[in-house]
Amino acid sequence: xxxxxxxxxxGDIAPExxxxxxxxxxxxxxxxxxxxxDLDDVDLSRREAELLRDSGFDALVDLTPVGLGRDPAAxxxxxxxxxxxxxxxxxxHRRQHYLPDHPVRGWIADDLLACFVAEVQDGLLPxxxxxxxxxxxxxxxxxxxxxxxxxxxxxxRVLEAAAEAHRVTGVPVVCHTEHGTATWExxxxxxxxxxxxxxxxxxHVDRNPDPQLHAELAxxxxxxxxxxxARAKYWPDSTLVDCMLAVAxxxxxxxxxxxxxxxRRTSFVAYGGMPGMAYLGDRFVPRLRRxxxxxxxxxxxxxxxxxxxxxxxxx
Numbered sequence: 001x002x003x004x005x006x007x008x009x010x011g012d013i014a015p016e017x018x019x020x021x022x023x024x025x026x027x028x029x030x031x032x033x034x035x036x037x038d039l040d041d042v043d044l045s046r047r048e049a050e051l052l053r054d055s056g057f058d059a060l061v062d063l064t065p066v067g068l069g070r071d072p073a074a075x076x077x078x079x080x081x082x083x084x085x086x087x088x089x090x091x092x093h094r095r096q097h098y099l100p101d102h103p104v105r106g107w108i109a110d111d112l113l114a115c116f117v118a119e120v121q122d123g124l125l126p127x128x129x130x131x132x133x134x135x136x137x138x139x140x141x142x143x144x145x146x147x148x149x150x151x152x153x154x155x156x157r158v159l160e161a162a163a164e165a166h167r168v169t170g171v172p173v174v175c176h177t178e179h180g181t182a183t184w185e186x187x188x189x190x191x192x193x194x195x196x197x198x199x200x201x202x203x204h205v206d207r208n209p210d211p212q213l214h215a216e217l218a219x220x221x222x223x224x225x226x227x228x229x230a231r232a233k234y235w236p237d238s239t240l241v242d243c244m245l246a247v248a249x250x251x252x253x254x255x256x257x258x259x260x261x262x263x264r265r266t267s268f269v270a271y272g273g274m275p276g277m278a279y280l281g282d283r284f285v286p287r288l289r290r291x292x293x294x295x296x297x298x299x300x301x302x303x304x305x306x307x308x309x310x311x312x313x314x315x
Contacts, residue, residue: 002313006306007120007140007171008059009075009088018085019058021305022280024174024203024227024259027062027078027086030069031097037264039271042074047270048277049082052260055281057301059085061259061309063174063203065093065143066115067104072124072135087140087309090119091162094145094176095154103129105154112161116142120169121313140309142166145176146186159186163193170311172199174225180208187222197221201257201308204228209239211246218252223308227259229284230275237284241291248296256300257308258284 005012027045030038039045052060064070072088079086092112098104107115115128120142123134142162146155162173173195175186183202191197203225205214214224226244229237244256260280262268269276275283289297 004310004312006085006087006309007138007311008079008085009072009124009137010079010086013085015306015310018302018306018309020056020301021059021061021085021309022052022057022259022277023061023201023257023305023308024063024225024261025052025060025277026064026261026263028069028071028074029064029263032099033097034264037266038069039263039265039268040069041271042071042077044268044270045074046078046081048268049078049084051269052277052281053082053084055278056285057084057281059087059305061087061089061141061174061305063089063141063143065089065091066128067102068093068097072126072137076135076137088124088137089141089143089174090116090124090139091141091143091173092158093143094147094178095152096147097145109157109161112158113164116161116165117168120165120171140171142171142173143176144173146178146182148178149181150178151182151185151189156189159189160193163190163195166196166199167194170199170313172201172309172311174201174203176203177205177207180205183213183217187217187220198223199308199311201225203261206240206243207234209235209243211243211250214243214247215250215252218247218255223255223257223304224252225257225259227261229260230279237287241287244288244300245292245296248292253296253299254304257304258288258300
């Protein structure tokens, strides 16, 4: 068995070297669900990462899966240029992110499993749908997704492959949940197929800011991904702060993660938009610190990500 490590695009590191972590971002991305909002300029995305770094972060997890503008070579370049630790992803998003004729729609379970395992163990492919050489950079997480109270046959196939890839490699899995729904269903499905609950992160649980639900999920072992700061069209940041504090008070402080998931060119300051990645460190984290104290902030930004994204191969 290999020593426990976090796998970044520059290589494996000790968990304690990860530092203050934004668990959910996208540096390069293109999706038919976000027309005109592509993140496709490496220099501008590097500048955005610098702004995040300068707001108080040491690391980010880039959760762009295959077929959505992912650029592994750019992640390597941005990590080197900024000095930030960057964890890269393999995986396949929820069905709606892929047009009906996208080649990933035709992948069977064996295709998905082979892709996920190879990108974790052997290296990321610039384009998994075309011949090419793998990069030295390897994936440190699998990204999957489900719909609003819906797990389609396509998504179930992806989740099953992700669970099997986790069983083979130990790598953690992050699952997009639409508006924080079907969380128990996702966790239970993955567990049935070999997924360890303490290596599963449920993204967007804060889209359903129900602290009792979150505390119950945390008690079952999964990590809770809060990545909705600055989305005032849904609710104010105070709702998220209050929810995190309530979950912590109910015993879930060791399962909370925080990310920005800014994910659009119109939201990146470097592309001319707002509020930008740095909103997390400049605006949200200080509010969380004032409300919950330094111990909670350290748990959310340092201790919890280090556990969630650490794995050991050969287990």
